[in-house]
Amino acid sequence: MAAGARAARQLSAGITRREQEVLQNLAQGLTRDEIGLQMHISVNTVKSMIKSIYNKLNAANRADAIHIAGMIGLIA
Known part of the structure; x- marks a missing residue:
């Protein structure tokens, strides 16, 4: 297996389903407040999840997180 593919799989394996949802919302341009409302979670939880994603x-x-997530197939 190519080193790049292995690294991508390792990165994506650490991201939870909810974090992937946050990433998708970030990619759509939603603010932290909007993400919280959409996902029914507090803004502080959104902030914590974004920090974890980073x-x-x-x-x-x-922008960096969205770019990386797109490159490894976490978001479309």
């Missing part, structure tokens, strides 16, 4: 994907910011 850490798991080694992303510096929202």
Whole structure:
């Protein structure tokens, strides 16, 4: 297996289903408040999930996380 494919699988394996949902909403341009309303969770939970996503994907910011998630197939 190619090293890139292995790394992508390892990255995506650490992302939960709910975090993937947050990523999809981020990619659609929703704010933290809008994501919280849509997912029926608090804004603080959204913030915590975004921080976790950034850490798991080694992303510096929202655009970076969306780019990485798209590259490894977490979002369309």
